[in-house]
Structure formats: C-alpha cells, structure tokens
Amino acid sequence: MGEVTVNTEWLSDCSGCHVAIVDLHEKILSVLEAVRIQRCPVLTDIKDYPPATVGLVSGAIRNEHDRQAALEMRKACDLVIAWGSCAVFGGPAGAGNIHTPDEIAAAVYLENKTTVPAPPPSKMVSPLESQVSPLDSVVEVDLYLPGCPPHPAFVFEALIALVEGRQPEVNGRSVCAKCKRKMEKTGVETLRSHFEGVPDPERCFLSQGYTCLGSVTIDRCLAPCPGNGVPCTGCAGATMQILTEPNRDIRTEIADRMSRLTRIGRDEIVRSLERSAKSHYSYTMATQMIGNKPTFHIRKWIEEEQADFEAGGEA
Ligand code: SF4
Ligand code: SF4
Ligand code: SF4
Structure with a gap:
C-alpha cells in the first residue's frame, strides 16, 4: 500500500x-x-x-x-x-x-x-x-x-x-438498531419534555412520552445518547427511507410510532413536533431532499409557535 x-x-x-x-x-x-x-x-x-x-x-x-x-x-x-x-x-x-x-x-x-x-x-x-x-x-x-x-x-x-480501493461498509440501519431500550406499549397519556421526570433507563423513550428521533435517524454513532439517558435528536441526519421516499417524514413517522406505543394522540404528537421543528429538522433542513418534503411549511409552524410564545400562552 x-x-x-x-x-x-x-x-x-x-x-x-x-x-x-x-x-x-x-x-x-x-x-x-x-x-x-x-x-x-x-x-x-x-x-x-x-x-x-x-x-x-x-x-x-x-x-x-x-x-x-x-x-x-x-x-x-x-x-x-x-x-x-x-x-x-x-x-x-x-x-x-x-x-x-x-x-x-x-x-x-x-x-x-x-x-x-x-x-x-x-x-x-x-x-x-x-x-x-x-x-x-x-x-x-x-x-x-x-x-x-x-x-x-x-x-x-x-x-x-x-x-x-473498496466500497466502505456502510449500513442503512437506524439508531434504534444499536439502542438497548425496549419499545413496549404503555398507558402513558402525556408528552414529556426532555427535562421532565426521570426516564426509565430500560424502556424506549417513545414508550414514555419523550420525543426520540432514533427510529428516523441513520446510525453513524452507535446510539450513545439513548444509551446514556438522553433521547436522540437526529444529529446524523435522517435515514435513507425518510430522505428518499416522498411520503415519509420525520414528524409523521415519530407520531405514528409513539401513538401506537402510548395513549397519546397522533395529532397532538405531530403538532408538538411542528412547534419544535427548528430542532427536529435542523440537521437536514438545508438539503433539497428534506426541503422538498412537508418542511416547506416550517416557516409557518415556527411563526405560529413564536406568536403563541409572544401571546404568553400555549397553542
Ligand atoms: S426510539 Fe430512541 S429510545 Fe426508542 S429504541 Fe429507538 S433510539 Fe432507543
Ligand atoms: S443525537 Fe446524534 S449521536 Fe446522539 S444518538 Fe442521535 S444520531 Fe447518535
Ligand atoms: S455541527 Fe457540524 S462541524 Fe460541528 S460536530 Fe456537528 S457536523 Fe461537525
């Protein structure tokens, strides 16, 4: 060599x-x-x-x-x-x-x-x-x-x-593939912010009402965040399925999964993710692949959030 x-x-x-x-x-x-x-x-x-x-x-x-x-x-x-x-x-x-x-x-x-x-x-x-x-x-x-x-x-x-001179060994798996937490159905009824409560260390964050982007994020990290008590914020970017399939999107995928695992309504989860869209989409927002998805509404979501904030209330 x-x-x-x-x-x-x-x-x-x-x-x-x-x-x-x-x-x-x-x-x-x-x-x-x-x-x-x-x-x-x-x-x-x-x-x-x-x-x-x-x-x-x-x-x-x-x-x-x-x-x-x-x-x-x-x-x-x-x-x-x-x-x-x-x-x-x-x-x-x-x-x-x-x-x-x-x-x-x-x-x-x-x-x-x-x-x-x-x-x-x-x-x-x-x-x-x-x-x-x-x-x-x-x-x-x-x-x-x-x-x-x-x-x-x-x-x-x-x-x-x-x-x-060979192709690197890359995987298309999500962060969940390397996370040891268990996805299981629970009776959780309310969404929780990352700083609320003490999460169960064994159970998937979604099952507990915390937003975790592991299932829509490509694994280029070996899942250190959920392994250390912190939900994934998607810093490695979305999986190829999310990026390439026109009808798949971060907020709807997470909402579908979390609403199946808990008693929290799908629409409530979607709305919550829209209100924090700048965080949840930020890593990939500048790509055409994400820019052509429902994120073209992102400015509207953020303006609504800002208006609610300035009015001093919740949506
Ligand atoms: S959603 Fe998050 S906590 Fe749940 S299995 Fe995936 S990476 Fe782990
Ligand atoms: S936030 Fe980044 S480093 Fe942490 S688990 Fe998610 S993709 Fe990996
Ligand atoms: S923000 Fe950009 S430069 Fe900084 S660690 Fe992340 S990918 Fe690297």
Missing part, C-alpha cells in the same frame, strides 16, 4: 468534526502507517492545498470563502469526503435558512438580548449567503459521512476502504 496523504479543511461549522479527529489520528496511525496528515487546521499551520489522496471537508457552504476553499480541496484531492452532518446536509446551521442574513445578524449581534449588543462582523469577513448549502452543491463528493461529529469508527472504516 503506497503512502496515503490526507488534507482536511473546515468550512462554516462549529469545529467539532476537527476536534474529534484528534482521537482518530492515533487510530489511523496505529493501523495505517502510510497515512500522512498534511493540511489540517487543528494540527498543522499549512494554509495552501498540497496534492493529497484524500480530502476530508467539514462544514457547510455559507459564504464565498467556503466556496473557494471547497473548490481548492476538490482540485488538490483525489477523493473528497463530506465529513459530518454540516458538510453532508448543511447541519444545524441549516435552521438559519428560514431567516434572512439581516435577521440573523440582528439576532446574533445587534439586538442580542443575552449579551451586550455588538456590531456585525466587519467587511473583512465574507457576507453570509442567503441560504446554507451542503458541500455537494459546490463540488463533487465521493463519500458521505454524516454525524455530528461522525463516530471515529465510521471515519476510520471509510478511510481504510478508500485506501484499499
């Missing part, structure tokens, strides 16, 4: 995918002695783009700098991996697509209620584009690795497969 060189780049993102690679490096080097990390914003001070076998790109496209950096990576690297939910789907920043850049600047800087108001970023920073976009809207992507960040086991397997 010849020497494998790796470049990484981060676009608009939280840096979490790059911080996660610090663990990964040791694992790569222990098995693949030939891998050489060249450009990596958290590890090296190389700002140009040397030719490389593999390019890992995290982050979404949000401004001109992101576009140029993505193009440079594509030119320099034989294979480009969209690394993390931001690069694959647009990530949590995709929730910004329902606001204009001016609204975002006002909320974050000028009219921020929780900090001293600050002026927006200077002209030295490229302005926000009107929409967040996934990496493949700008360059061709060879492999998609969703996750927020992706579990090192999946990144590792993808790199080895590319180096060995």
Whole structure:
C-alpha cells in the first residue's frame, strides 16, 4: 500500500468534526502507517492545498470563502469526503435558512438580548449567503459521512476502504438498531419534555412520552445518547427511507410510532413536533431532499409557535 496523504479543511461549522479527529489520528496511525496528515487546521499551520489522496471537508457552504476553499480541496484531492452532518446536509446551521442574513445578524449581534449588543462582523469577513448549502452543491463528493461529529469508527472504516480501493461498509440501519431500550406499549397519556421526570433507563423513550428521533435517524454513532439517558435528536441526519421516499417524514413517522406505543394522540404528537421543528429538522433542513418534503411549511409552524410564545400562552 503506497503512502496515503490526507488534507482536511473546515468550512462554516462549529469545529467539532476537527476536534474529534484528534482521537482518530492515533487510530489511523496505529493501523495505517502510510497515512500522512498534511493540511489540517487543528494540527498543522499549512494554509495552501498540497496534492493529497484524500480530502476530508467539514462544514457547510455559507459564504464565498467556503466556496473557494471547497473548490481548492476538490482540485488538490483525489477523493473528497463530506465529513459530518454540516458538510453532508448543511447541519444545524441549516435552521438559519428560514431567516434572512439581516435577521440573523440582528439576532446574533445587534439586538442580542443575552449579551451586550455588538456590531456585525466587519467587511473583512465574507457576507453570509442567503441560504446554507451542503458541500455537494459546490463540488463533487465521493463519500458521505454524516454525524455530528461522525463516530471515529465510521471515519476510520471509510478511510481504510478508500485506501484499499473498496466500497466502505456502510449500513442503512437506524439508531434504534444499536439502542438497548425496549419499545413496549404503555398507558402513558402525556408528552414529556426532555427535562421532565426521570426516564426509565430500560424502556424506549417513545414508550414514555419523550420525543426520540432514533427510529428516523441513520446510525453513524452507535446510539450513545439513548444509551446514556438522553433521547436522540437526529444529529446524523435522517435515514435513507425518510430522505428518499416522498411520503415519509420525520414528524409523521415519530407520531405514528409513539401513538401506537402510548395513549397519546397522533395529532397532538405531530403538532408538538411542528412547534419544535427548528430542532427536529435542523440537521437536514438545508438539503433539497428534506426541503422538498412537508418542511416547506416550517416557516409557518415556527411563526405560529413564536406568536403563541409572544401571546404568553400555549397553542
Ligand atoms: S457536523 Fe456537528 S460536530 Fe461537525 S462541524 Fe457540524 S455541527 Fe460541528
Ligand atoms: S426510539 Fe430512541 S429510545 Fe426508542 S429504541 Fe429507538 S433510539 Fe432507543
Ligand atoms: S444518538 Fe442521535 S443525537 Fe446522539 S449521536 Fe447518535 S444520531 Fe446524534
């Protein structure tokens, strides 16, 4: 096996995918002695783009700098991996697509209620584009690795497969496949927020009236959240069934499942998920695949929620 060189780049993102690679490096080097990390914003001070076998790109496209950096990576690297939910789907920043850049600047800087108001970023920073976009809207992507960040086991397997010239072993299973909690019918009658009560550690969250997105989320993490007492928020993005089948949708799938497991009405669950749509759809909101689904109503749901909030009551 010849020497494998790796470049990484981060676009608009939280840096979490790059911080996660610090663990990964040791694992790569222990098995693949030939891998050489060249450009990596958290590890090296190389700002140009040397030719490389593999390019890992995290982050979404949000401004001109992101576009140029993505193009440079594509030119320099034989294979480009969209690394993390931001690069694959647009990530949590995709929730910004329902606001204009001016609204975002006002909320974050000028009219921020929780900090001293600050002026927006200077002209030295490229302005926000009107929409967040996934990496493949700008360059061709060879492999998609969703996750927020992706579990090192999946990144590792993808790199080895590319180096060995084979297809990575990926699965289409949902997070539930790796969750040990039991789905069982209960007499639960009310929806519960994540911070209400103490969930039974053995029983599926849906059976207890808590929203858990595990059944509509692709497993790229081995289910750490439900295993540690926290419902899945869908950070790895939706399963292929949800993404590709026109009539399947996150809120209706969850509502169907939870209403069968409890005595909570399906419509009540759907409505509850719509009221918190910005959270439940945020990781994948910027993709065409989700954007063409019922999420085109998302602005209406959020405006209704905001109106209820300002009126000081519940819907
Ligand atoms: S995918 Fe998650 S961890 Fe990675 S950069 Fe985006 S928000 Fe951060
Ligand atoms: S819905 Fe959540 S708690 Fe229930 S089995 Fe799936 S991942 Fe586990
Ligand atoms: S269990 Fe869900 S929220 Fe937690 S890491 Fe996996 S996909 Fe993300």
